[in-house]
Amino acid sequence: MLPDFTTPDDFRALLAAAPSPDGAATEAARSRNGQLTKPPGALGRLEDLAIWYAGWRDDPRPSIMAPQVIVFAGNHGVAARGVSAFPAEVTVQMVANFRAGGAAINQLAGAAGARMDVHALDLDRPTADFTRGPAMDERDLMVALRTGWKAVDSQADLLVVGEMGIANTTAAAAICLALFGGEAADWTGRGTGVDDDGLLQKRSVVADAVERHGAHTDGLAVLARLGGREIAAMAGAIAAARQLRIPVLLDGFICCAAAACLQALDARALDHCLAGHQSAESAHAELLRHLGKEPLLSLGLRLGEGSGGALAINILKAAVACHSGMATFAEAGVAGDD
């Protein structure tokens, strides 16, 4: 059962008390892996993926039958500052496209055998322009966090969270600058494809925002001041998945910025997460280094929507299928190496 929360302190307490992978299931999976009909280590990273998954699911021989993809959408006041190649109306238009089945993520979730849910958060009430004040007040932050928290299906066995929000690469860059420091240019990329002038404008908006709000180590303060509703909802969903022992495949730059806010709250908060892919958004590689995550895929995607996470479901499914479905040396009558 998923506990509920109402205040930021409740949320912090839940994160601090979140479950860890099961040691006995991990060890049993490691032992099984050593008996499978292949030279030791020959399935490379797939072996570690399956053992990791087994530990989180508390099942030495698991399967992935019910992956869930959730796309959260939000609108950003900072979009009015000329930081995106596309107008803010695209957010609501793409939500209609997700619901009609016409977006890339519909196809990628389908190809991975995942159910897909879409949550649009108050699209007609954009967050405040964070160069002028906090993007969200505490109430808005808690509503968005709880939307994400409650969106996770407790019966899912793998989760991908994705987003749609024009201007949200600006918010994600500001979050990274506030949490990790450096220069605005280090964290600011082209998003949907701004030109050179747009990139300069975006960098100055990111620098202004962090100058106004200051660098912070508190993940909830950073989420409220510089984030957005879909970013907070992704953080809520990732945190809920941990409570439910549902492993998570992280998506691109914005998803990982949401995850970074959780990591700032608790160093172990992302232990149940893997990086699904490395986005082409220029700062994603550095963000993944800060999260200590090695991406499963690197295909030049810079779409968001959960696309890279959804693609990676297929890799994890394949790893778990090998682990749980292969014969052991004894079962197959194949001579071992001893």
Ligand SMILES: O=C(O)c1ccc[n+]([C@@H]2O[C@H](COP(=O)([O-])O)[C@@H](O)[C@H]2O)c1
């Ligand atoms: O996931 C990524 O790494 C990623 C990189 C660039 C753009 N996006 C998507 O593009 C939108 C944000 O881009 P922008 O230029 O409006 O900030 C938002 O809807 C994201 O889903 C996503």
Ligand SMILES: Cc1cc2nc[nH]c2cc1C
């Ligand atoms: C068309 C379009 C689709 C998207 N999907 C995620 N972000 C997006 C941004 C745009 C502009």
